[in-house]
Amino acid sequence: MPRYPIHKKVNAMYKPYDPTIPYFKSRPGAIAAGETLRFTVILPRDFNVNYCWLAVNEDGRETRYCPMTWGSTDGYEENWFIDFTPDHPAPLFYHFEYENAWGRTYIRHGDDSWEGSFCGQHEWQLTVYDPAFTTPEELKGGVIYQIFPDRFCNSGQPKKDVPADRVLRSDWGALPRWLPDEQGRIRNNDYFGGDLAGITEKLEYLQSLGVTVLYLNPIAEAHSNHRYDTADYLKVDPLLGTEEDFRALCEEAHRRGLRVMLDGVFSHTGADSVYFNKYGRYGKGGAYNDERSPYRGWYSFGKTRDDYRSWWNIDTLPEVNENDPSFTAFITGEGGVIDHWMSLGADGYRLDVADELPDEFIDRVREAVKRHGPDKYLLGEVWEDATSKISHGGRRRFLLGRQLDGVMNYPFRNAIVDFLLTGGAEAFMAAVRSVTDHYPPQALHVCMNHLGTHDTERILTVLSGVNCEGMTREEQAAVTISDEAYARALRLFRMAVWINYTLPGLPAVYYGDEAGLTGCRDPFNRRCFPWGRENPVALSVIRSAGNFRKGQSVLKSGGFYPISAADGCAAYLRYAPGHARVFVAANKNDREMEYFLHDDMRNMVPVVGGSPITGGVLIPPETCAVLVDADR
Numbered sequence: 001m002p003r004y005p006i007h008k009k010v011n012a013m014y015k016p017y018d019p020t021i022p023y024f025k026s027r028p029g030a031i032a033a034g035e036t037l038r039f040t041v042i043l044p045r046d047f048n049v050n051y052c053w054l055a056v057n058e059d060g061r062e063t064r065y066c067p068m069t070w071g072s073t074d075g076y077e078e079n080w081f082i083d084f085t086p087d088h089p090a091p092l093f094y095h096f097e098y099e100n101a102w103g104r105t106y107i108r109h110g111d112d113s114w115e116g117s118f119c120g121q122h123e124w125q126l127t128v129y130d131p132a133f134t135t136p137e138e139l140k141g142g143v144i145y146q147i148f149p150d151r152f153c154n155s156g157q158p159k160k161d162v163p164a165d166r167v168l169r170s171d172w173g174a175l176p177r178w179l180p181d182e183q184g185r186i187r188n189n190d191y192f193g194g195d196l197a198g199i200t201e202k203l204e205y206l207q208s209l210g211v212t213v214l215y216l217n218p219i220a221e222a223h224s225n226h227r228y229d230t231a232d233y234l235k236v237d238p239l240l241g242t243e244e245d246f247r248a249l250c251e252e253a254h255r256r257g258l259r260v261m262l263d264g265v266f267s268h269t270g271a272d273s274v275y276f277n278k279y280g281r282y283g284k285g286g287a288y289n290d291e292r293s294p295y296r297g298w299y300s301f302g303k304t305r306d307d308y309r310s311w312w313n314i315d316t317l318p319e320v321n322e323n324d325p326s327f328t329a330f331i332t333g334e335g336g337v338i339d340h341w342m343s344l345g346a347d348g349y350r351l352d353v354a355d356e357l358p359d360e361f362i363d364r365v366r367e368a369v370k371r372h373g374p375d376k377y378l379l380g381e382v383w384e385d386a387t388s389k390i391s392h393g394g395r396r397r398f399l400l401g402r403q404l405d406g407v408m409n410y411p412f413r414n415a416i417v418d419f420l421l422t423g424g425a426e427a428f429m430a431a432v433r434s435v436t437d438h439y440p441p442q443a444l445h446v447c448m449n450h451l452g453t454h455d456t457e458r459i460l461t462v463l464s465g466v467n468c469e470g471m472t473r474e475e476q477a478a479v480t481i482s483d484e485a486y487a488r489a490l491r492l493f494r495m496a497v498w499i500n501y502t503l504p505g506l507p508a509v510y511y512g513d514e515a516g517l518t519g520c521r522d523p524f525n526r527r528c529f530p531w532g533r534e535n536p537v538a539l540s541v542i543r544s545a546g547n548f549r550k551g552q553s554v555l556k557s558g559g560f561y562p563i564s565a566a567d568g569c570a571a572y573l574r575y576a577p578g579h580a581r582v583f584v585a586a587n588k589n590d591r592e593m594e595y596f597l598h599d600d601m602r603n604m605v606p607v608v609g610g611s612p613i614t615g616g617v618l619i620p621p622e623t624c625a626v627l628v629d630a631d632r
Contacts, residue, residue: 016041016042016043016096016107017039017040017041017042017096017107017124019124019437020433020437020562023040024039024040024041024042025037025038025039025040026038026039028436028437028559029127029436029437029438029439029440029441029444030126030127030128030129030387030437030438030439030440030441031086031126031127031128031129032128032129032130032131032133033086033087033088033089033128033129033130033131034085034086034087034131035085035086035131036083036084036085037083037084038081038082038083038084039054039068039081039082039084039096040071040079040080040081041068041079041080041081041096041098041107042077042078042079043077043078043079043080043098044076044077044078045073045075045076045077045078046076047098047100048100048101049078049080049098049099049100050099050100050101051067051098051099052067052068052070052080052096052097052098052099053065053066053067053068053096053097053098054066054068054082054084054094054096055094055095055096055097056084056092056093056094057092057093057094057123058090058091058092058093059090059091059394059395065097066082066084067082068080068081068082068096069081069082080098086126086128088128089128089129089130089397089400089401090128090397090400091125091126091127091128091387091388091395091400091438092125092126092127092128093123093124093125093126094123094124094125094126095107095108095109095123095124108122108123108124109122109123109124110122125387125388125437125438127387127399127400127438127439127440128400129399129400129401129440129443130400130401130402131401132401133400133401133402133440133442133443134374134442135405135406135442135443135445135446136374136375136376136377136405136446137375138375139212139213139259139375139377139446139506140445140446140506140556140557141549141550141552141553141555141556141557142211142212142213142506142549143209143210143211143212143213143501143506143507143508143509143546143549144211144212144213144214144215144261144448144450144506144507144508144509145206145209145211145213145214145215145508145509145511146215146217146450146453146454146508146509146510146511147199147214147215147216147217147511148194148217148226148454148511148526149194149195149196149199149216149217149219149227149240150191150192150193150194150225150227150239150240151192151194151511151512151526151527151528151529152194152198152199152202152511152528152529153194153195153198153199153201153202153529153531154172154192154193154194154195154198155195155197155198155200155201157195157197157241159193159195159238159239160238161238162238162239163223163238163281165189165223166189166190166191166223166239167189167190167191168190168191168193169190169191169192169193172192172193172528173527173528173530174528175477175524175527176190176192176225176523176524176526176527177190177523178473178477178523178524179473187224188224188225188226188523189223189224189225190225191225191239192528193239194240194528195239195240195241195245196219196236196240196241196245196246196248196249197241197245197248197249199214199216199249200245200248200249200252200253203252203253203256203258204256206258207256207257207258208543209509209514209542209543209546210543210545210546210547210549210550211258211509211546212257212258212259213258213259213260213261213347213377213506214253214258214259214260214261215261215263215350215379215448215508216260216261216262216263217263217454218230218262218263218265219236219237219240219246219262219263220232220233220234220235220236220237220265221235221236221237221238222237222270222273223270223272223281224270224316225526226454226522226526228263228265228317228352229268229269229270229271229272229273229316229317230265230269230270230273231269231270231272231273231274231281231282232273232274233330233331233337234337234340243344246341246344246345247344247345249345250344250345250346250347251345253345254345259347259348259377260345260346260347261346261347261348261349261350261377261379262341262346262348262349262350263349263350263352264338264349264350264351264352264365265352266320266322266331266351266352266357266361266365267311267319267320267322267352267353267356267357268310268311268317268318268319268320269298269317269318269320270316270317270318271288271310271315271316271317271318272316273286274286275287275295275298276288276295276299276318277289278318287299287301287318288305288308289305294326295326297321297324297326297327298320298321298324298326298327299318299319299320299321300319300321322357322358322361323358323360323361328361328364331364331365331368332361332364332365332367332368333368336368338365338368338369339368339371339372342369342372342376343372347375347376347377348369348376348377348378348379348405349365349369349377349378349379350379350380350381350408350448351365351378351379351380351381351404352381353381354380354381354382354398354404354407355380355381355382355383355389355391355392355396355398356391356392357392358392359392359396359397359403362380362398362403362404363402363403365378366378366402366403366404377405377446378403378404378405379404379405379406379407379408379446379447379448380398380403380404380406380407380408381407381408382396382398382407382408382410383408383410384410384411385411385434385435385438386398386399386404386407386439387399387400387438387439388438399439399440399443400440401440404443405443405446406443406444406445406446406447406448406505406506407443407447407448408447408448408450408453409435409447409448409449409450409505411431411434411435412431412432412435412447412449412500412503412505413449413450413451413452413456414431415427415428415431415432416428416451416496416499416500417451417459417462417463417496418431419499419570419586419588420463420492420495420496420588421462421463421465423568423588423589425565425566425567425568425569425570425586425588426565426566428565428570429562429565429570429572430565432503432560432562432572433562436504436560441557444504444505445504445505445506445556445557446505446506447504447505447506448505448506448508449500449503449505449506449507449508450507450508450510451496451497451500451508451510451513452510452513452525453508453510454510454522454525454526455521455522456521456525457519457520457521457525458510458512458513458517458518458519458520458525459493459496459510459513460481460486460489460490460493460513460516460517460518460538461479461481461489461518461519461520461525463488463489463492463493463496464481464485464486464488464489464518465485465489466479466481466520468520468521471520476520476521476524477524479520479524481518486518488622490516490535490537490538491622491623492622493538493541494537494541494609494623494624495586495588495622495623495624497541497542497545498541498545498584498586498608498609498624498626499584499586499624501545501546501548501549501555502555502574502582502584502626503560504557504558504560504574507545507549509542511529512527512529512530513538513542514534514538514539514541514542514543515529515530515533515534515535515538515539516530516534516535516537516538516539517529517530544608548607548608548626552574552580552582552628553576553579553580554574554575554576554579554580554581554582555574555582557576558574558575558576558579558582559574559575559576560572560573560574561573561574561575563583563585563598567589568587568588568589569585569586569587569588569589569593569595569619570585570586570588571583571584571585571586571595572584573601580628580629581601581604581628581629582626582627582628583597583601583604583626583627583628584624584625584626584627585610585617585619585624585625585627586623586624586625587619587620587621587622587623587624587625588622589621589622590621590622591621592618592619592620592621593618593619593621594613594616594617594618594619595610595616595617595618595619595625596615596616597615597616597617601627602615603629603630603631604627604628604629604630605627605628605630606625606626606627607626607627607628608624608625608626609623609624609625609626610623610625610626610627
């Protein structure tokens with residue numbers, strides 16, 4: 001079996017450097033500190049180059065110019081190379097420079113010609129991670145299922161100690177309240193009664209989808225149905241049940257081989273909380289009412305108590321100072337919030353708005369999570385490339401080995417959606433390759449690859465052609481999708497799912513997507529699960545893809561190798577020595593496509609979405625074909 005990717009002909013008149021080709025960069029993707037890789041550039045002989053350098057940039061340091069060695073000549077070309085060994089974890093940004101009689105010229109990302117320093121405007125990135133970086137091996141190859149607890153399943157058990165100002169709905173499945181009240185405020189205080197016991201009842205169903213990780217939106221006591229306005233970090237919200245209900249959920253999930261991940265909302269609390277207590281629900285104390293409150297240092301006040309820093313200027317969500325010693329200890333210290341929930345059975349955390357949390361605090365969170373075992377999972381919400389993200393005044397180190405295990409993979413989600421809406425195969429592959437090249441492999445394989453979440457439109461709404469950008473809530477509430485548009489959305493949904501389930505990482509299902517739910521943004525993307533009225537096509541797609549992953553060991557941590565991206569078709573291979581390969585070709589065109597395979601792949605057979613033809617596979621329009629080795 002040959003080494004992948006299949007080697008391309010190297011020609012200096014095409015590109016002087018391409019990091020996706022092993023000839024130019026000896027190892028793909030990120031590397032560990034202390035490891036060595038070889039960089040090679042190819043230059044025309046008639047340039048009469050005297051010197052060539054690798055120029056490496058690191059935030060806060062001067063550019064390093066590393067002299068390259070002249071290697072060999074082949075006709076009209078010559079190569080220059082360097083063996084480079086980074087000595088500490090950091091995102092590095094690099095380009096090349098050469099000098100001849102005409103002066104010094106740059107070789108940068110984007111160079112397609114030889115027009116001097118004006119060609120290429122970007123640096124290439126090399127992520128260098130801690131050689132001790134490990135992520136939970138048992139997670140790899142799994143499937144995440146995200147649950148918005150109030151809307152998933154109501155067990156019917158009596159609810160106790162429910163605050164009187166909550167509106168309890170009896171019309172499961174109806175539209176959530178979205179209009180402001182008589183004071184002009186959107187309260188988010190209507191509840192449909194989904195609970196922890198209801199989730200426990202549906203574990204067998206979730207297993208049938210191939211789910212291995214449950215991700216629960218916040219379950220701590222709070223006074224909005226989304227529960228991102230924490231009122232008491234140490235209590236289960238009364239509408240969800242009790243601490244014993246949570247323990248029982250975790251125990252039953254573990255018995256079935258499932259993990260439970262909680263949402264860590266640590267950048268802010270609710271104004272209506274035991275800590276801030278703006279409205280006096282919790283007596284006379286709290287930071288808002290008492291300057292001597294033990295929680296006062298958690299928050300930032302101005303000249304008056306109503307002048308306080310809040311999350312995105314939403315006054316019901318006062319921001320906390322995460323590095324305040326008492327807050328840090330309360331959340332991450334021995335016996336703190338993280339210890340409390342993990343001792344009850346939680347297997348990890350997803351950090352809400354991780355890019356708004358300071359590095360020092362995330363360091364402490366990782367220590368707290370990993371106190372319970374190296375197999376515990378720490379995921380972060382980051383919407384951009386997490387290895388080059390700048391926030392809190394500097395470049396973040398989320399995935400360098402001492403913070404997050406992985407992140408929510410919005411770049412993959414955006415790439416899939418854009419491809420299915422526009423047919424831009426080249427842009428899709430470039431976006432995927434950027435992530436696979438920048439992320440450490442151990443992080444890449446435990447990232448959460450979602451098609452939708454509680455923060456986005458439902459994937460079937462997006463694929464039906466509805467664009468919610470700029471819509472008012474009134475307009476979003478009035479959106480309808482025709483039968484024709486919905487049917488096409490289901491075809492594209494099948495493509496989206498199979499792409500998502502075969503890319504590196506952990507594919508994620510937002511509850512109800514498998515049942516065919518639609519909806520624009522909050523609160524319309526948070527409707528109740530339609531038990532008994534599931535769309536059979538969407539459900540079959542998710543179930544089939546989940547069961548397929550169980551039998552494909554290469555999808556756990558196998559390499560990602562782009563094969564082609566052109567004419568509305570993107571194709572890639574998942575490969576690892578000793579494992580059956582998986583080949584995927586997605587045809588976004590409105591016509592069928594004959595895709596001819598490399599000689600080494602002729603023994604692969606379609607298991608989804610394609611028919612074998614001599615030398616290849618016939619892919620119907622708007623279909624994703626998945627092939628596996630016939631001799632597996």
